[in-house]
Amino acid sequence: MKIHIVGAGSIGLLYSVKLMKAGVDVNLWTRSNLQAQKLRDEGLTLVDSGNRNLMHFEGSSLIVNSIEDLSKQSELQHHADYIFLMTKQKDINTSLLHVLGQMSDERTKLICFQNGVGHIELIRKELPYVSVYAAITTEGAKRIDDTTVMHAGHGDTWIGNPGSIVDETDKDLINELEKAGFSTYLSNDIDKMIYRKLIINAVINPLTALWRIPNGELLATSERIHLMRRLYDEGIGVLRARGIQLDNQLWNQIVQVCEDTSQNTSSMLKDVLQGVSTEIDWINGSIVKMAENIDMNVPTHDLIWQLIRCM
């Protein structure tokens, strides 16, 4: 089984090092030539949250190339069985879609790890012959530098085919991921999981980013909880109106996520602190657009979307 990992950031480096160490045939694709060269020179290192070395993969054995190089070639020698798309939502543009097309044939399954919604439909429209899957993961990763990644928290991952069912042969992929130490499950209910994660991110991420607080501090005052609840009620209202029923325990689960990840800096707060653009358009922005399509108002999501965009 050949896996192409596209995007050598936090989650891409985490999956690369663990899969490569487990002996899986992985090609890693960076955006820049510089990062690919550094990885070949220095290898790839995984550390824990205390900065202790967990594993190292030698540069000489790493199969890593830059997308820049691929875009200059007309064809790739070895098409992938699976492509793990591990870039941010904002990076999924025409030129990336073109190289994803170069890596794929009709057997390829492209697995998208992004938070938020909208990307699956976009990719399916542009690459109609590729099977596009979604992965929902609660793994936590943070790139320290071009060749070092921190495993910030172990989690679970669900993989499924939105709007359809998974294939029996996908069990082989799950075995490879398990061999590498990722708790992974195939899901025929991935649509619900995508929307469930959407609501969790839409409630937690923008508020932590605006107030610059770790997840747990959202629960520190009743005013904060009140605003979280407004985002939750509006979001659930839109999904219900579109016929998507989520578990009625979801509010309690969001509170639980804040408690379980109390010290975490949310991904949106990280982006704001690093001065890079956030995934707000695909999270709260997508809820606003879904609401508009059915003539509903979601004023809290709309305001929060604008506030984050203005940052």
Ligand SMILES: NC(=O)C1=CN([C@@H]2O[C@H](COP(=O)(O)OP(=O)(O)OC[C@H]3O[C@@H](n4cnc5c(N)ncnc54)[C@H](OP(=O)(O)O)[C@@H]3O)[C@@H](O)[C@H]2O)C=CC1
């Ligand atoms: N980090 C985590 O723990 C989790 C992340 N996710 C989701 O995973 C996705 C990725 O997140 P994360 O890893 O944190 O993000 P990062 O920003 O750390 O990584 C994104 C990577 O994609 C690379 N990239 C951008 N454009 C291209 C391109 N055209 N070709 C190849 N590579 C490209 C970037 O390269 P460069 O740096 O050179 O620009 C960067 O290395 C997000 O959508 C996030 O929501 C989901 C759950 C957990």
Ligand SMILES: CC(C)(CO)C(=O)C(=O)O
């Ligand atoms: C669940 C949560 C909020 C954990 O930080 C997350 O997914 C994120 O930060 O994007």
